[in-house]
Amino acid sequence: MDPDAARELKARILERLPSAVEASALPGERDAPWPWVAVGLSPTGDGARVAVRLQRDGDRALLPDLGRAAAAQLDVRVIGPVRPLSSPGALQRRVRPLRPGLSVAHGSVSAGTLGGFVRTASGLAVLSNNHVLAASNAAIVGDAVLQPGPADGGTPADRVATLAGFEPMVAGRANLVDAAVATLDEGIDADPGDVPGGPLGGTVPDGLDVDPDEVVEKIGRTTGHTSGRITAVEVDGVAVQYDEAVYRFDDQIEIEGAAGGFSAGGDSGSVIWRSRDRAPVALLFAGSETGGASGTGVTFANPLATVLATLDAEWFAG
Template sequence: MDPDAARELKARILERLPTAVEARSTAGERDAPWPWVAVGLGAGRTGARVAVRLQRDADRALLPDLGRAAAEEVDVEVIGPVHALTSPTDLRRRTRPLRPGLSVAHEAVSAGTLGGFVRTPSGLAMLSNNHVLAASNSAFPGDAVRQPGPADGGGSADRVATLTAFQPMVAGVNLVDAAVALLDADVPATPGDLPGGPLLGAVPGSLDVDPDEAVEKVGRTTGHTRGRITAVEVDGVAVQYDEAVYRFDDQIEIEGRGGPFSAGGDSGSVIWRSRDRAPVALLFAGSETGGSAGTGVTFANPLATVLAVLGVEWCPDL
């Protein structure tokens, strides 16, 4: 299917979902009003396909009748619940200089991952998720960030940065789960210290990331892993955080190669394209089931969107 035709079919599915979902939602359920239906663009044998992801098999009943021809262009998969990856290598211990992949977190959070470094008007800052550096909206600019995170033994003496800015997550549609923390003046960092060297490619827009693209990341829990993008422009990703379910649109879905691409504690990792080492996405959530190998899928924000929303510039090396 032509990509534009796939986008039209995706739009048809999304347009027909709300009525069905609202009719099936039960008062008090944490799922409502869009329970567990995400729709994006995937790769088919002869072009693009529409990728539909469900968290419960029963939610198949929510999908509209598109007709036989259109249904053949839709890949429906049950991936189970999607959670923010914050639960408790060498990446977990106290490390200086700071580098991508290390355990970091707000003092009220268990542990996540230092994804990379960005330039702000005030200086060099680390990039990770809102739910890692800003405790899912509950922190304040000026709060301390520790390395390692508290779950890995980080205490008050392990302060390395100050929360500078984060994009609040809201009850409506979200695009990113992202935050930055300005490094303390006496804390050294080596932004380019990643497997294979610095990420020197230009930061592309989301349309430059295609299904079947080979990607990599380094994260606090699973270390250096490889995978492939299985869907882009995914709308309606419902992510379970400790305090609420938040919906995300225009996300990237990734499967691991030879095992899971990520696990709890990898949130905040920056994902790069294998072919040119261009940073493309910020990892923030995933499931434990689904995917071609049944080991789960990972979701990530397009990095170009993250940088634009936060008003910062990617820093590949000093």
């Protein structure tokens, strides 16, 4: 199917979903068996199909009747609940200088991943998720960021950075990013280019040109260096169960692991890069434990260009 035609079909599905799906964005529902439907684009050799992701098999009943021809253009998969990957090797200990992939977190959070480094108005800063560095909106600018995170033994003596900014996540509307930055404290050294395979590219693509089976990699606090492939883009309606609320995200990227899972709890905040040119393309923030070709779950990530524009930051490859 032509990509533009696939986008039109995606829009038709989103317009005709029942109101019950919208309830998934409301707070206080994280333990309820509420339905949700996320819809994006899955690249094919000659165009795209419409990727439909469901929490439960029974949620298929929510899909509108599109007719036989349109239904044949759908890639429907059940992936289970999606949660932020921030719950508890070598990447989990205290490490100096700082580098991508290490355990990091706000003092009230368990542990996530130091994704990479960016330039901001306040100087060189670490990049990760809101729910890792800013405690899912609960922190205030100026709070301490620890390396390693508290789940890995981090204490106030392990302070490495100061929370400088984050994009608030809001229930009841679509969010685009789960992201935050923390400026390095004086005397804290960093080695941004210390990434498996060498430094990442210095340019972040404005848009993600996805070839079929685009291969990507990441390094995260829990699962280390893994590879996978992008399986869907422009995914709208991804409902993520945080501790305090359910937040919905639009325009997300879906990734499956090449051999088993691509990520696990604690990998939140990892920067994902394309293998073919080492261009950083996404910021990992959530995933499921089931679904995907291997049955071990799928990962969701914010487009990195959107993250940087939202935080008014510039990628720093080192």
